[in-house]
Amino acid sequence: MVDRSAIGRVLPSVKARVEPGRLRYFLKTIGECNPIYHDPEAARKEGYSGLAVPPTYSFCLEMLDADQPFAMLTELDIDLGRVLHGEQGFAYYAPMLVDDCLTFQPEVTDIADKKGGALTMVAIRTKVTNQRGVHVADLTRTIVVRN
Amino acid sequence: MTNVETGRPSVGDCVVRKSFPPITRHLLALYCGASGDHNPIHVDIDFAKKAGFPDVFAHGMLAMAYLGQALTDGVKASLVLSFSTRFASITPVGAKLTCEGHVTEFLQHAGRECMKLALSAKDEAGDVKLAGEAIVALN
Numbered sequence: 179m180v181d182r183s184a185i186g187r188v189l190p191s192v193k194a195r196v197e198p199g200r201l202r203y204f205l206k207t208i209g210e211c212n213p214i215y216h217d218p219e220a221a222r223k224e225g226y227s228g229l230a231v232p233p234t235y236s237f238c239l240e241m242l243d244a245d246q247p248f249a250m251l252t253e254l255d256i257d258l259g260r261v262l263h264g265e266q267g268f269a270y271y272a273p274m275l276v277d278d279c280l281t282f283q284p285e286v287t288d289i290a291d292k293k294g295g296a297l298t299m300v301a302i303r304t305k306v307t308n309q310r311g312v313h314v315a316d317l318t319r320t321i322v323v324r325n
Numbered sequence: 326m327t328n329v330e331t332g333r334p335s336v337g338d339c340v341v342r343k344s345f346p347p348i349t350r351h352l353l354a355l356y357c358g359a360s361g362d363h364n365p366i367h368v369d370i371d372f373a374k375k376a377g378f379p380d381v382f383a384h385g386m387l388a389m390a391y392l393g394q395a396l397t398d399g400v401k402a403s404l405v406l407s408f409s410t411r412f413a414s415i416t417p418v419g420a421k422l423t424c425e426g427h428v429t430e431f432l433q434h435a436g437r438e439c440m441k442l443a444l445s446a447k448d449e450a451g452d453v454k455l456a457g458e459a460i461v462a463l464n
Binding site: 200203204206207208209210212214224225226230232233234237238239240241242243244247248258259260262263264265266267268269270273318324 | 345346352355356358359360361362363364365366372375376377384385386387389390391393394396397398401402403405406407408409410411412415
């Protein structure tokens with residue numbers, strides 16, 4: 179079981195660049211054809227100053243560029259085979275664009291047992307800032323640990 | 326129905342709807358690389374079985390990527406202020422997801438006029454896989 183004393187713990191930060199090549203691989207994988215992700219002109223017409231990224235892509239960037247993608251689980255001594263993704267949220271404050279360099283700073287915000295201790299819910303909020311220090315998004319996730 | 330004068334949808338309107346092809350093992354392997362989520366539970370049946378599952382299953386975030394795709398097909402991506410979901414149940418290999426979004430209310434958010442959408446991703450049997458919501462600015 180995860181120790182509640184980990185609430186408030188700041189986890190290792192990750193820096194990730196929004197590289198166009200690996201974004202294209204993501205778009206192709208999910209069959210995403212919206213021109214705002216492919217055509218700079220179409221993105222500009224929607225008000226972006228560069229190519230936009232899909233709404234969930236920031237979550238991927240944090241894993242793609244982490245030294246150890248599951249470091250947050252290791253830090254909390256959670257076994258990868260016992261976790262499920264319970265909830266995921268994104269709050270967007272400013273655009274994330276191709277070629278941006280983003281910094282992800284996760285922090286444990288809550289740990290709670292459910293179903294008489296059969297499950298533990300771990301909530302993590304990740305603040306995302308860009309290369310100019312602008313707070314562009316918050317990612318919130320709830321990890322479900324099967325004890 | 327969209328109001329003719331304001332161009333606004335009404336509460337109850339379906340403004341997001343898209344269906345996706347069946348989720349294959351090949352897609353899970355590609356998504357593993359594309360997303361950086363290398364959890365073997367989604368691609369390695371031996372690992373999945375050891376962890377107590379009958380088979381590999383889709384990344385929740387793959388289903389959410391589909392829901393996000395449906396969302397930004399239906400509304401302008403630049404107007405989406407928040408997007409969240411609960412992963413209600415595991416999405417197995419072979420599932421065919423249909424994503425929908427209905428207007429539930431109009432509200433002020435971060436000083437802007439917005440609509441709230443109730444979002445869902447359901448499989449071909451109508452089972453809810455994702456239950457979420459988005460707040461979308463009206464302009």
